[in-house]
Amino acid sequence: MKLLSDEDFNNRIVRGLLRRFSSLDLVRVQDIGIEGKYDTEVLERAAQENRLVLTHDFATMIGFAYGRIEDGLKMPGVIAVSQDLPVGEAIEEISMLIECSLENEWENQIVFIPLK
Numbered sequence: 001m002k003l004l005s006d007e008d009f010n011n012r013i014v015r016g017l018l019r020r021f022s023s024l025d026l027v028r029v030q031d032i033g034i035e036g037k038y039d040t041e042v043l044e045r046a047a048q049e050n051r052l053v054l055t056h057d058f059a060t061m062i063g064f065a066y067g068r069i070e071d072g073l074k075m076p077g078v079i080a081v082s083q084d085l086p087v088g089e090a091i092e093e094i095s096m097l098i099e100c101s102l103e104n105e106w107e108n109q110i111v112f113i114p115l116k
Helices: 011-020 039-048 061-070 087-100
Strands: 002-005 025-028 052-055 078-081 110-113
Touching: 002 011, 002 039, 011 025, 011 087, 039 052, 039 061, 052 061, 061 078, 061 110, 078 087, 087 110
Parallel strands: 002 025, 002 052, 052 078, 078 110
Antiparallel strands: none
């Protein structure tokens, strides 16, 4: 599973995931030169690289992701994580998705965490 963390995504969660999965292909928008770009550009880059987007942005990112689906554009998936969720729980739930998911399983889908 390839992931792209949005600019506002909690870096403690990113570090926890990278510690747990040493070979995890996870990049941050800050690392690939698209910091400060619009959500549409982040989603386009994720689509080009077949990466699921990790975000806390329920306000705009989700709407743009649904828009890509409606427009028939590639959308590998979005994992929307509540900012109210403790870091450890967020790491656990994302880890479960990583361990239990098939390749491309989340294409054209938005997963909301917590899963409960």
